[in-house]
Amino acid sequence: MGKLDGKVCIITGCASGLGKQEAIRFAEEGAKLAICSRTVAKLEETKRICEERGAEVLAFPCDIQVREQREAFVEATIEKFGTIDVLVNNAHNVTPLLPFLAKSLDDLEIEYKVCTEAYFHFCQLCAPYMMDKPGAGCSIINFTSKAAFEGTPGHSVYATIKAGVGGLTRTLARELGPLNIRVNSIMPGSYTDNCDAGLKLQIEEIQEWAKTAFKANPLERIGDPYNDVAPIVVFLASDDSHWMTGQLVDADGGSWFVNG
Ligand SMILES: NC(=O)c1ccc[n+]([C@@H]2O[C@H](COP(=O)([O-])OP(=O)(O)OC[C@H]3O[C@@H](n4cnc5c(N)ncnc54)[C@H](O)[C@@H]3O)[C@@H](O)[C@H]2O)c1
DSSP: OOTTTTOEEEEEOOSSHHHHHHHHHHHHTTOEEEEEESOHHHHHHHHHHHHHTTOOEEEEEOOTTSHHHHHHHHHHHHHHHSOOSEEEEOOOOOOOOOOGGGOOHHHHHHHIIIIIIHHHHHHHHHHHHHTTOSTTOEEEEEEOOTHHHHOOTTOHHHHHHHHHHHHHHHHHHHHHGGGTEEEEEEEEOOOOTTHHHHHHTSOHHHHHHHHHHTTOSTTOSOOOIIIIIHHHHHHHHSGGGTTOOSOEEEESTTHHHHHO
8 A cells, every 4th residue: 555545646847856756756655646847758757657656647748937837737637637635846946056146136036936936826726626635634845945044155046935935834834724734845955867967057166065065964975866855755745744734844864953
């Protein structure tokens, strides 16, 4: 028996990175999946892997910065599965990490749309299909980052945006709790298949910082998306976490504990 048997789960940003590994884990735990990303070929590859694990999958090309595309994705999910049990707001698009005075309002707008606006809107679109279910009810998981709190140079835009996710999570936990919807945030730490390419876009200072930051934790190793982070997302999606809401969960080998 899987931990997510029969649950209809939406995960954003599944072409690569953590989202892809979350989708694979969810498939292995019996979820019915609605996944999206902009890169169609890569998304289809995630779909193929999940189907091999026995999951029914809707793979929907969607730029989550665009309101109409978010609406179309949720509509297609309802058309295929009839309901929603879990929403994972995972996708993000980090603009280059630069000193504060070098960051632009365009950077702020890009991250606002892909995170603040998209996470908020997906919660609004999905909640009506999630409310008042019996038993453990439904679960929303919003991805944030310890960058929101630790004041790392270069993260002014990312930190501003990700800090808002914590506020959204806490507020929705209180507002949606009476409707039997739990809302939690996760702060992951792991090295994804996009990290090398992403780091090459960053300034030298950030590249140097990253060499040690990924394994600055009590376990002294770099986190793996599939083995280390995805099981914690499964837990938050599953009925096992039914007594948790409004939490900011560190899934980073304890790096916050060491560096905070
Ligand atoms: N990896 C880490 O260590 C880490 C640390 C802290 C926080 N996070 C957070 O975890 C989440 C996942 O991070 P990741 O490392 O896998 O990121 P990533 O950049 O590797 O992958 C992001 C995924 O989102 C998709 N995506 C980006 N913009 C999109 C858009 N406009 N529409 C649809 N899909 C889009 C990408 O195609 C990709 O599949 C993010 O919210 C990130 O901020 C990650």
